[in-house]
Amino acid sequence: MSSSADTPRPSVLPIGEARRLVLEQTRRLDVKEVPALSALGCVLAGPVSAAWDQPGFDASAMDGYAVRSEDTTPATSSQPVTLLVRGVARAGAASRARVRPGTSVRIMTGAPLPPGADAVIEQEAVQRSDAAVEIRGPVEPGRNVRPRGSDMKAGTHLVADSEIVTPAVIALAAAAGRERLSIYRKPRITILVTGDELASAGSRPRHGRVRDLNTPLAAAFLKDLGLEPAALIKVRDSEATLVRHLRAASRSSDIVIATGGVSVGDFDYLPRALAQLQAKILFSGVAQKPGKPLTVARLGPALLFGLPGNPVAVFVGLYEYVRPSILKMMGRPATDLSLPLAWARLSKPLEIKPGRAHFLRVSLDQDADGYVATVLPGQESYQVSNLVWTDALAVLDGETSRIDEGEVVPVHLMPWFEGGCVLGARPRVQSQVPFAPRARPEKV
Ligand code: AMP
Ligand code: MG
Numbered sequence: 001m002s003s004s005a006d007t008p009r010p011s012v013l014p015i016g017e018a019r020r021l022v023l024e025q026t027r028r029l030d031v032k033e034v035p036a037l038s039a040l041g042c043v044l045a046g047p048v049s050a051a052w053d054q055p056g057f058d059a060s061a062m063d064g065y066a067v068r069s070e071d072t073t074p075a076t077s078s079q080p081v082t083l084l085v086r087g088v089a090r091a092g093a094a095s096r097a098r099v100r101p102g103t104s105v106r107i108m109t110g111a112p113l114p115p116g117a118d119a120v121i122e123q124e125a126v127q128r129s130d131a132a133v134e135i136r137g138p139v140e141p142g143r144n145v146r147p148r149g150s151d152m153k154a155g156t157h158l159v160a161d162s163e164i165v166t167p168a169v170i171a172l173a174a175a176a177g178r179e180r181l182s183i184y185r186k187p188r189i190t191i192l193v194t195g196d197e198l199a200s201a202g203s204r205p206r207h208g209r210v211r212d213l214n215t216p217l218a219a220a221f222l223k224d225l226g227l228e229p230a231a232l233i234k235v236r237d238s239e240a241t242l243v244r245h246l247r248a249a250s251r252s253s254d255i256v257i258a259t260g261g262v263s264v265g266d267f268d269y270l271p272r273a274l275a276q277l278q279a280k281i282l283f284s285g286v287a288q289k290p291g292k293p294l295t296v297a298r299l300g301p302a303l304l305f306g307l308p309g310n311p312v313a314v315f316v317g318l319y320e321y322v323r324p325s326i327l328k329m330m331g332r333p334a335t336d337l338s339l340p341l342a343w344a345r346l347s348k349p350l351e352i353k354p355g356r357a358h359f360l361r362v363s364l365d366q367d368a369d370g371y372v373a374t375v376l377p378g379q380e381s382y383q384v385s386n387l388v389w390t391d392a393l394a395v396l397d398g399e400t401s402r403i404d405e406g407e408v409v410p411v412h413l414m415p416w417f418e419g420g421c422v423l424g425a426r427p428r429v430q431s432q433v434p435f436a437p438r439a440r441p442e443k444v
Pocket of ligand 2: 194195196261309
């Protein structure tokens with residue numbers, strides 16, 4: 001038997017310290033080699049260099065005629081030079097014919113330049129008759145030729161270590177002759193959602209029940225990072241059941257995201273379950289709103305994030321704490337782990353309860369002086385209706401209780417702001433915000 005009294009509860013941490021502890025406990029995962037296409041969305045564990053020159057040969061950039069430029073020097077429109085056409089060079093099939101003085105070779109875009117030729121005249125510029133072409137002006141050496149190695153030389157570094165594998169990287173890898181790429185393994189993540197009140201998906205909740213938002217939220221969050229949860233588990237509020245699932249999840253996962261039941265309520269079993277499993281608690285409690293009871297623990301080889309169940313606490317916990325940890329595991333450098341930081345002027349004065357940091361959902365507009373942040377109405381952690389308008393989280397340190405209109409605050413940009421997610425963001429205009437503007441300071 002264990003009770004919440006056994007569970008170590010270090011004092012509530014400042015947000016920066018909590019984040020530091022999370023990252024200190026997060027290690028890059030192992031490196032593996034995979035077929036290049038399977039590396040999409042992963043982080044490169046080594047640079048990609050060109051194995052050979054590209055183009056690998058001097059090639060024609062046009063459909064036309066390969067010539068010796070010196071043959072064309074005397075050509076004018078009144079006294080054209082006539083060259084015999086000897087053979088055809090097409091892409092993928094080199095012409096063996098040598099271009100000798102007074103001759104040319106019919107050539108297609110991408111075909112290797114035949115020996116002897118040093119330029120290509122585009123077909124639009126010549127007069128073709130049977131077995132010869134008339135050329136009405138000098139063709140300078142190198143015209144319409146893509147020289148060997150003019151895109152990349154063997155050994156050139158094309159993509160640096162730690163870059164994300166995008167479609168562009170995959171194309172370059174192919175150009176570099178790489179069929180497989182070395183990447184950091186993606187984390188295996190279990191989502192474990194607790195709560196007796198959770199109605200099953202699709203059913204109409206009975207009185208007192210709520211729809212489960214955290215499972216779809218956490219699963220979509222992962223999917224947006226190119227990850228699939230290893231398991232999605234819904235657990236009743238029962239200590240024994242929670243212990244059983246946590247034990248199994250800790251053995252098969254790099255990260256366990258648990259939601260609900262982390263606080264001090266009678267049916268909050270996570271602290272007791274963690275104590276039973278002898279988890280190493282990094283912290284349980286952060287001086288922040290929303291999500292004060294946030295708990296992070298080492299559970300065997302897995303890192304466990306215990307996010308308080310209110311969906312906005314989950315939202316903030318995922319983007320502010322879980323995301324940096326996932327990105328570090330996936331091999332991203334320390335500078336790229338957080339949501340991008342920007343600065344914005346507040347559109348209205350604001351009053352907050354001091355003493356802890358506030359993550360406020362804001363919409364952003366831009367004017368000549370930069371971003372303007374509007375604190376969205378409905379900042380309680382159960383109020384999800386404004387999430388779709390959330391361009392950024394304004395981060396207030398909680399040291400001052402009143403922030404004036406026009407004061408500049410740090411904001412963390414959400415990945416979907418300004419086209420950061422796969423399908424791009426939709427254009428935003430202020431008038432779309434479906435709430436009346438406020439005159440008085442918003443109290444949060
Ligand atoms: P808890 O952290 O378990 O005390 O839950 C805090 C609040 O979040 C309660 O109002 C729960 O009903 C609600 N909640 C917990 N889990 C979920 C979930 N998966 N989806 C929606 N609301 C939830
Ligand atoms: Mg609960």
